[in-house]
Every structure is written in structure tokens, then in C-alpha cells.
Amino acid sequence: MTGRNKYRNAVNNVMLTLSGICAAVTVSMLFVILAYLVYNGFSSLNLDFFTQLPKPTGQVGGGMANAILGSAQVVLIASCFGLPIGFFAGIYLAEFGGKKFCMLVRYMADLLNGVPSIVIGIFAWTVLVVPMHHFSALAGGMALSLMLIPITARSTEQFLLEVPRSMREGALALGATKWKTIATVIVPAARHHDRHDSGRRPHLRRDGAAAVYRPQQRILEHRIFLADRNAAGDDFHSRRCSLRRLAQAGLGGGTCPADDGARR
Amino acid sequence: MVSTSETKMAYPPETTAYAPENKMSPTSTEGTKSATATAKLRAANVNFHYGSFHALHDVSMEFQENKVTALIGPSGCGKSTFLRNLNRINETLRDTRLEGEITLDGQNIMDFDITEVRRRVGMVFQRPNPFPKSIFENIIYGPKINGMLKGTSAAEIVEKSLRRAALWEEAKDKLHESAYALSGGQQQRLCIARALAVNPEVLLLDEPCSALDPIATAKIEDLLVSLKDQCTIVIVTHNMQQAARVADTTGFFLMGRLIEHAKTDMIFKNPACKETEDYITGRFG
Numbered sequence A: 001m002t003g004r005n006k007y008r009n010a011v012n013n014v015m016l017t018l019s020g021i022c023a024a025v026t027v028s029m030l031f032v033i034l035a036y037l038v039y040n041g042f043s044s045l046n047l048d049f050f051t052q053l054p055k056p057t058g059q060v061g062g063g064m065a066n067a068i069l070g071s072a073q074v075v076l077i078a079s080c081f082g083l084p085i086g087f088f089a090g091i092y093l094a095e096f097g098g099k100k101f102c103m104l105v106r107y108m109a110d111l112l113n114g115v116p117s118i119v120i121g122i123f124a125w126t127v128l129v130v131p132m133h134h135f136s137a138l139a140g141g142m143a144l145s146l147m148l149i150p151i152t153a154r155s156t157e158q159f160l161l162e163v164p165r166s167m168r169e170g171a172l173a174l175g176a177t178k179w180k181t182i183a184t185v186i187v188p189a190a191r192h193h194d195r196h197d198s199g200r201r202p203h204l205r206r207d208g209a210a211a212v213y214r215p216q217q218r219i220l221e222h223r224i225f226l227a228d229r230n231a232a233g234d235d236f237h238s239r240r241c242s243l244r245r246l247a248q249a250g251l252g253g254g255t256c257p258a259d260d261g262a263r264r
Numbered sequence B: 001m002v003s004t005s006e007t008k009m010a011y012p013p014e015t016t017a018y019a020p021e022n023k024m025s026p027t028s029t030e031g032t033k034s035a036t037a038t039a040k041l042r043a044a045n046v047n048f049h050y051g052s053f054h055a056l057h058d059v060s061m062e063f064q065e066n067k068v069t070a071l072i073g074p075s076g077c078g079k080s081t082f083l084r085n086l087n088r089i090n091e092t093l094r095d096t097r098l099e100g101e102i103t104l105d106g107q108n109i110m111d112f113d114i115t116e117v118r119r120r121v122g123m124v125f126q127r128p129n130p131f132p133k134s135i136f137e138n139i140i141y142g143p144k145i146n147g148m149l150k151g152t153s154a155a156e157i158v159e160k161s162l163r164r165a166a167l168w169e170e171a172k173d174k175l176h177e178s179a180y181a182l183s184g185g186q187q188q189r190l191c192i193a194r195a196l197a198v199n200p201e202v203l204l205l206d207e208p209c210s211a212l213d214p215i216a217t218a219k220i221e222d223l224l225v226s227l228k229d230q231c232t233i234v235i236v237t238h239n240m241q242q243a244a245r246v247a248d249t250t251g252f253f254l255m256g257r258l259i260e261h262a263k264t265d266m267i268f269k270n271p272a273c274k275e276t277e278d279y280i281t282g283r284f285g
């Protein structure tokens, strides 16, 4: 009996140690890169870096103001269009839609989601850049919003579906209309999912963000799997993180937790 | 033991015989006032289908005003299904079909605006389902969406509802805390208070005490009895003692049919149907 227990404990300890080491290795790569960046780059960080335009190649000084401002603009424009459209489409999918039409929308959203960003870039270029005769934040923002819509829609749908039926029925039974129920109970409940679910899933008690994160994670992992098989897979990979953040911001889920922290 | 095939055969004729719609059931004859005139809610020949599954067979039943009616029967016999049709909450399920007529104060509930039916016919569910909001907001939710806040202060409504649900003393110091900070029994009473806040004329309760301890259960039972003069109550329960304690009349369901609906005393002491007796005495179900 004790021999068996010893063996079981040994296996347990070995596995714990192994997984711990692997986790440490994973994180350490990130830290090495960060440390390297800070070590070499920190001295160049000053006010100019944030406020000045880049100097021509070879010259010292200058900053990245245009890139910072441009990113902000692009993200802002993308959020203005992509988030509301995706959000309401997600509400439709989860709450209103019929079976067939929803299937179609879901399929299209997933398809759009798997389109390499270069293709979307070319699309924006053809539709916006060429007729307007110059690159613009608008074109960039539109391209990004096109990527944002399917992700926001699908993750919104997932959030809403995770809200238990009983919550909907509670509101409807008080005489709420369907829209009122969605706007005043279901969406807030999706945001507070961890709180009303904490009894059943105590590990989510403290980490609300994880609850918000989970359904998206599911979608995204599925998507990455697809992306790996097409040429632009790694390209998609690199953009998914910021997109996820945006998708979350759209639901008011707050900031995205660090990738490693929330993965369960 | 009653064999299934035997029971199946036996029901249809009996159901019609006991349908209060056609003949006076023992309940109605017992009523002090003219029984049919005070029927607050009446179901006539209700059939209900979940997709291809026929869940309710020709159920006809009357609920008298200011009375408590208990629905009993083995698991899966359609009690919840029936209850959920009374305030049209089953309409939210896809692929369902309701036939027959349900009337509230003599008017078909299908002719009402759906939100009005649900406001007038309140519902408390088996598991407490407070909203992820504060206690105060939970209670005020119904009055707010129904535009009932004009003239009365929100605080007043909240206090009154909580008092009616016997929760005021426990909750008055944490009105603005999350409803999830309450215990299960308190949450259930909060849900009752929430339903009461819109002044429903009928209150439907689907096994409201199934998750509660005896003390909380006793409180809710007291509450039901005291609510009687303000509304008509229909309660689904698996607890025979509970039915015996709170209900004026009791309906026994079996396999989607209403077998017998009579004064509670009659059902428990002298049931007219063999199936009822078997169930009450614990011989099946």
C-alpha cells in the first residue's frame, strides 16, 4: 500500500516539477527578449521618442510620434466601426437569429476570421487607397475593423450563451422585453460571469478576466489551428493578441490579462 | 406497483371526468363563493409539444382567486411545463407548440401583450436566479422596466417587497451589496421579493423550496399563506407535507395529464383515483 502511494507521489512530484520547469522556460524567453530590449534600448527612451518624427536614416535623434499616433488612429477607427457591428451581430447570433441564417453568419464570420491579413490589406487598398490616391488611417482602420468584426461577433455570442437560461427567464418573467433583457441583464451578467458563477467554479472567483477570456480563447485556439495550415498562419498569429484585446474592450471586459496569467 | 401500460390506458377517460372545465370537481363544489366566477386563471384543454414530444395532454384546470393551488406528481410529468405556459415563458423555447386556451380574468392570455401577461403572472423558479446586481437593484428591476416608479419612491417599494418576502431584517443593512452575497435561501426569498415588487395578481412558484433548509422553507410557506389575500398562488412541489400545509387545492399530474384536482384534504385523505393514492402513499413515482 505505502509502496504504491510512494510511487504515486513520486510521479506526481516529477510531473509537477517538469511542468513547472517548462512554464519557467516559456516565460524566460519572453523575459530574455524584454531584458535585452530594455538593456539596449532604454537609453534611447526620452521625450523626443514620443513627440518627434523619425529622422532620415543615418541621422541621430528623432522619435516615433507618427507611428504612435497612427496606431492610435487606426485602432480608434477600427474600434468605432468593427466593435459595434461585431457586438450587435454577436447579440443577434446568440439571442435572436433563426437556425439557418445564424449558421450562415457564423460560417462566414469564421471564414472572414481565417482570411490572411494580407488579403484584407489588399482589399482595403483596392477599395479605399486607390480611389483616394493615398494611404490613410481611414483605410488602415477599415481593414482592421474588417478583421475585428468576426472576432467580436463570435466572442460576444459566446459570452452571451454562457449566461444561464434562468437569468433570461428571470427578467422575462418580470415583464421585460427581449431587448431590455439583453441590455440590462444578459450583457451585464456576461461581464460579471465570474461573480454569479463563482459558487460552482470557485477558481474563477478572483480572476474575473479569466472568465471573460475563456470563450474567446476557445475560438482563437480553434482559429490558430486553421491558420497554421495556411500560408499566412504566423501573420495571423502575431495579430491575434491585439485583436483579442480590442474584442474584449468592446464588451467592456476591461484590459486583457497577460496571456500566461489567464490561460487555464 | 402500477404497470406503465395499464396506467397509460387508464388516463384519458378519467382526465375528462375530472376536468373542472366540464364538471364541477370536488374543489369547485367546496368553494364558498360561486366557484367558476372567481376562477382567476383557467386552462382549457391545453396540449403542449416540445418539438415532436407531446408533453401535456388535454390539461384543464382552474385556479381560484386568493387560493393556493399545489401541483404534485412524479418527476417529468409536466408540472413545470404546465406552469411555464401560464405566463407564456415557454414561448421563449424554440420548436414548441401550445394548443388550447389559457385565460386570465376571462381573457385569453394570447390576446395580451406578452409583457403584460408576465407582469401580472409572476414567476419564481426552482433555483434562485438573482441578477448580477445589488439587492436593491434586483428588486427595483421589475418596477423600473414596467414604468411603475412614478409616484412611489424606489426605496419604499424595495422595503415593502423585502418585508413581504420576510427578508427585510436580514437584508436591510446590505441593500447595495451584490445579491450573490446572500445565502441560497435568502436569494430565493429575494427572487420572491423581486417577483412581488411588480404586484403580480398570480404568483407561480416552481419548487421554490427544493434547495432550501427547513427553516427557510418554513419562512417561505408562511409567506405563501400570508400572500394569499393579495394574489393567487400556484406552487409546484415534490414535498407532500408542503402541499398539505399550504395548499387549498392540489392537482396531481402523471405523464402529462392532470389526473385529479381537488381540495387538498380530499387528495391526501380520500383520493378519487387509484394513481393518486399510489403516488401519495409512495407506491410509485
Ligand SMILES: Nc1ncnc2c1ncn2[C@@H]1O[C@H](COP(=O)(O)OP(=O)(O)OP(=O)(O)O)[C@@H](O)[C@H]1O
Residues within 6 Å of the ligand: B050, B053, B055, B073, B074, B075, B076, B077, B078, B079, B080, B081, B082, B093
Ligand atoms: N425544453 C425541453 N425540451 C424538450 N423536452 C422537454 C423540455 N423541458 C421538459 N421536457 C420534457 O417534458 C416532460 C415534462 O417536463 P417537466 O419539466 O415539465 O417535468 P416536471 O414535472 O416539472 O418534472 P420535475 O418534477 O422533475 O421538475 C419531460 O419528459 C421532459 O423530458
Ligand SMILES: [Mg+2]
Residues within 6 Å of the ligand: B079, B080, B081, B206
Ligand atoms: Mg419541474
